[in-house]
Amino acid sequence: MGFKFVVLWTDVVMWLMVLGVLLYARVVRRDQALRATWRRVFTRPAAMASAVVLLSMLVITLADSIHFRRALPLVEGSVRAYDARTESVLDLALAKLIQSRENSYSRPWATHGFLKESVPLPAGVKPELDEFGVPKLPPRAFPRLKHGGAGLTDPDGQWAGDIALRLSLGTASALMVAGLLRWPLLRLQRRQSRAAAQAGDALAWGAAWWALSALLLVAGWCVALSWGQGYHVLGTDRTGNDVLYQALKSVRTAFVIGGLASLATLPLALLLGIAAGYFKGWVDDVIQYIYTVLSSVPNILLIAACVLMVQVFLDKNPELFETGLERADLKIFLLCLILGLTGWAGLCRLLRAETLKLRELEFVQAAVAFGASPWRIMRHHILPNVMHLVLITTVLEFSSLILYEAVLSYVGVGVDPAMNSFGGLINQARMEMARDPIVWWSFAAAFVFMVTIVLAANLFADAVRDAFDPRARVVRPVRRLLAPAR
Amino acid sequence: MLSYVLRRLAYGFVILIGVNLITFVLFFTVNTPDDMARLNLGGKRVTQDQIDKWKAERGYDKPMLYNAEAQGSARLTETVFWERSVSLFVFDFGRADNAAGGDIGHEIRQRMGVSLSLTVPIFILGLLASVILSLWLVMFRGLPVDFWGVVVCVVMMSISALFYIIVGQFLFAKQAMLAPVSGYASGLDAARFLVLPIGLMVVASLAGQARFYRTLFLEEVSKDYVRTARAKGLGETVVLGRHVLRNAALPIITSAGSALPGLFMGGLLTESFFGIPGLGAYTIDAIGSQDFAIVRAMVFLGSVLYILTNILIDVVYTWADPRVRMQ
Numbered sequence: 009m010g011f012k013f014v015v016l017w018t019d020v021v022m023w024l025m026v027l028g029v030l031l032y033a034r035v036v037r038r039d040q041a042l043r044a045t046w047r048r049v050f051t052r053p054a055a056m057a058s059a060v061v062l063l064s065m066l067v068i069t070l071a072d073s074i075h076f077r078r079a080l081p082l083v084e085g086s087v088r089a090y091d092a093r094t095e096s097v098l099d100l101a102l103a104k105l106i107q108s109r110e111n112s113y114s115r116p117w118a119t120h121g122f123l124k125e126s127v128p129l130p131a132g133v134k135p136e137l138d139e140f141g142v143p144k145l146p147p148r149a150f151p152r153l154k155h156g157g158a159g160l161t162d163p164d165g166q167w168a169g170d171i172a173l174r175l176s177l178g179t180a181s182a183l184m185v186a187g188l189l190r191w192p193l194l195r196l197q198r199r200q201s202r203a204a205a206q207a208g209d210a211l212a213w214g215a216a217w218w219a220l221s222a223l224l225l226v227a228g229w230c231v232a233l234s235w236g237q238g239y240h241v242l243g244t245d246r247t248g249n250d251v252l253y254q255a256l257k258s259v260r261t262a263f264v265i266g267g268l269a270s271l272a273t274l275p276l277a278l279l280l281g282i283a284a285g286y287f288k289g290w291v292d293d294v295i296q297y298i299y300t301v302l303s304s305v306p307n308i309l310l311i312a313a314c315v316l317m318v319q320v321f322l323d324k325n326p327e328l329f330e331t332g333l334e335r336a337d338l339k340i341f342l343l344c345l346i347l348g349l350t351g352w353a354g355l356c357r358l359l360r361a362e363t364l365k366l367r368e369l370e371f372v373q374a375a376v377a378f379g380a381s382p383w384r385i386m387r388h389h390i391l392p393n394v395m396h397l398v399l400i401t402t403v404l405e406f407s408s409l410i411l412y413e414a415v416l417s418y419v420g421v422g423v424d425p426a427m428n429s430f431g432g433l434i435n436q437a438r439m440e441m442a443r444d445p446i447v448w449w450s451f452a453a454a455f456v457f458m459v460t461i462v463l464a465a466n467l468f469a470d471a472v473r474d475a476f477d478p479r480a481r482v483v484r485p486v487r488r489l490l491a492p493a494r
Numbered sequence: 495m496l497s498y499v500l501r502r503l504a505y506g507f508v509i510l511i512g513v514n515l516i517t518f519v520l521f522f523t524v525n526t527p528d529d530m531a532r533l534n535l536g537g538k539r540v541t542q543d544q545i546d547k548w549k550a551e552r553g554y555d556k557p558m559l560y561n562a563e564a565q566g567s568a569r570l571t572e573t574v575f576w577e578r579s580v581s582l583f584v585f586d587f588g589r590a591d592n593a594a595g596g597d598i599g600h601e602i603r604q605r606m607g608v609s610l611s612l613t614v615p616i617f618i619l620g621l622l623a624s625v626i627l628s629l630w631l632v633m634f635r636g637l638p639v640d641f642w643g644v645v646v647c648v649v650m651m652s653i654s655a656l657f658y659i660i661v662g663q664f665l666f667a668k669q670a671m672l673a674p675v676s677g678y679a680s681g682l683d684a685a686r687f688l689v690l691p692i693g694l695m696v697v698a699s700l701a702g703q704a705r706f707y708r709t710l711f712l713e714e715v716s717k718d719y720v721r722t723a724r725a726k727g728l729g730e731t732v733v734l735g736r737h738v739l740r741n742a743a744l745p746i747i748t749s750a751g752s753a754l755p756g757l758f759m760g761g762l763l764t765e766s767f768f769g770i771p772g773l774g775a776y777t778i779d780a781i782g783s784q785d786f787a788i789v790r791a792m793v794f795l796g797s798v799l800y801i802l803t804n805i806l807i808d809v810v811y812t813w814a815d816p817r818v819r820m821q
Binding site: 470 | 516
């Protein structure tokens with residue numbers, strides 16, 4: 009059975025970003041000062057745990073960033089054709105969740121549907137007549153799910169036992185893996201010298217283990233519950249699709265938006281911010297004018313306007329994509345570019361102010377005296393000295409962009425409706441919350457996943473800011489001095 | 495003072511020219527009116543006649559920048575740029591692109607008050623609540639209350655505003671029936687409909703602001719004048735409430751300006767969730783029906799409001815800090 013790889017725009021960028029991070033890690037390894045600063049980030053237990061959570065989400069994202077299309081069975085005398093559906097490696101791993109599609113809503117861990125359906129009478133049986141001689145309506149009951157708990161012969165009696173068995177199996181296997189991992193992580197912890205531990209400079213491997221164990225436990229439960237003839241861990245949506253699958257697919261969308269869009273702000277912000285600060289004069293005036301204009305337009309309106317234009321563009325050029333997924337991907341790619349083009353003003357302002365300060369310092373003056381070209385000075389002397397600002401802003405942006413995506417999708421200018429995203433899940437949940445009895449699980453799934461990712465990103469960003477921002481370090485010890493005095 | 499405000503207004507006008515150019519480029523050169531017509535009429539099988547009719551009805555059939563066929567000044571005024579972009583400066587928004595073709599200016603006048611009665615309380619109450627919360631946290635700095643307060647703030651910051659709105663609407667309106675689920679009434683009766691959205695948006699923006707203000711206050715608390723105040727024997731409440739608050743007010747006022755975009759977004763969300771007929775709901779409807787004229791008008795109006803509010807904040811800033819001279 010053949011297949012062909014489909015290279016999507018965002019796939020390329022995601023992998024390039026991973027490559028970039030790896031290259032940066034190499035630079036950090038070699039640079040002692042940088043290494044010490046990053047060390048400070050990972051001495052914080054919260055940051056270490058967040059990093060573990062983010063990394064595991066990144067693994068999901070990357071598994072979802074290798075796309076291919078299966079070859080259709082060859083028909084005699086025809087060219088090889090490929091399935092219109094584009095799948096990813098993650099889809100392969102979650103094939104079971106995709107296949108176990110129900111008819112409609114079902115609660116998490118349910119064996120029966122959520123909505124009553126008419127039960128068709130067995131063939132040959134005539135419907136009973138009521139006193140007027142009119143056939144009675146078929147009885148209505150909660151239908152048995154096709155896949156949820158399909159192995160149970162007596163769902164009411166066996167359900168609790170089956171769930172308990174699966175949960176304990178999941179817990180046991182998760183604990184086993186966590187126990188196996190405890191050794192190497194503890195070794196790492198111990199290998200750090202006692203001096204480092206006393207100076208508060210020890211990497212928080214313990215926190216990493218706890219975070220990993222918690223993730224393993226949750227993953228263990230999910231796997232055990234859905235294994236074989238299992239259940240829908242987070243229920244199914246209106247069309248019977250597994251909500252857990254949708255939530256897992258949404259992780260990639262969130263990462264693409266968060267990563268790509270914050271990356272897209274960098275070129276303009278760096279170039280214009282440093283140029284404005286270095287050259288001053290009319291260059292500064294022009295650049296200031298441009299970013300004041302941009303930031304004067306309420307961001308969401310500007311994005312809405314841009315996205316409407318992109319929609320027109322996509323409608324006009326249908327030859328740019330082969331499948332629906334490629335269209336959705338191009339749209340999210342352009343959305344990220346839009347977010348980048350509309351969101352660089354803040355960082356630009358920061359960089360301009362910092363460059364204004366730096367250009368008066370001796371090392372820059374010395375470079376000028378040596379006759380270095382402005383481009384060289386900006387690139388070699390100023391850029392490395394503002395990188396901490398860039399890093400802090402990018403990491404901070406990441407979480408706010410994930411939150412922003414949900415709002416944009418709600419307003420109708422976000423990602424393609426065909427693409428799984430947290431915004432889409434929330435949007436759909438909004439209608440479901442109005443039902444009675446309410447359908448709460450898509451909403452809960454979006455909530456749990458989003459809060460986990462954004463919280464982890466926020467905590468990590470805080471640690472990065474505290475480690476890299478020289479001002480934050482000045483404030484901290486003062487706080488520590490004040491505390492015992494009270 | 496007056497000359498400062500006038501100068502700021504003049505610069506604001508220059509900024510608006512830029513905004514206007516951006517919107518013009520965005521709406522008329524990235525895609526031609528033909529494309530807009532096709533999207534608006536829908537479907538692939540739109541004939542050129544239909545497109546021409548659509549454009550003629552809305553005045554998009556004129557030349558873009560320069561009308562060679564017209565006479566005199568009409569060469570410049572009988573153009574899409576003049577009629578659709580320059581006229582925005584006198585708040586002549588024209589008609590909507592949709593089939594009804596309602597007068598946008600009329601709609602905006604109708605809805606402006608509604609939106610302001612929602613966003614102004616959100617802004618003021620949100621500022622008050624977060625200042626009070628952060629002062630309270632600073633009062634307990636270094637203690638477990640402060641630590642857990644910050645933890646709660648970080649968790650609350652990580653929750654999308656959408657969740658606050660959906661859950662709040664469900665709990666308070668549907669379950670407890672403390673407020674109507676959605677809708678609006680004119681006059682004083684409107685308060686009944688506005689309480690819940692305002693409260694929810696204040697809560698949604700509370701954590702992030704409070705945490706930020708807390709760091710501002712902490713920076714002030716470590717300064718010499720605070721020690722002097724304590725040495726004089728002033729109580730903690732007076733020190734924080736009078737001395738620290740006044741000095742930290744300046745960065746807070748500055749940062750209030752950066753909260754404005756969020757306010758726009760909050761208005762957009764709450765209005766559409768709670769069925770409040772303000773500008774936000776109007777904009778969302780326009781985006782949904784791909785009505786370019788309305789979106790264009792809202793971009794311009796939003797920028798005007800943004801620039802004016804920023805000038806206002808600067809004036810307040812100079813009023814709050816006598817050291818700042820207006821230049």
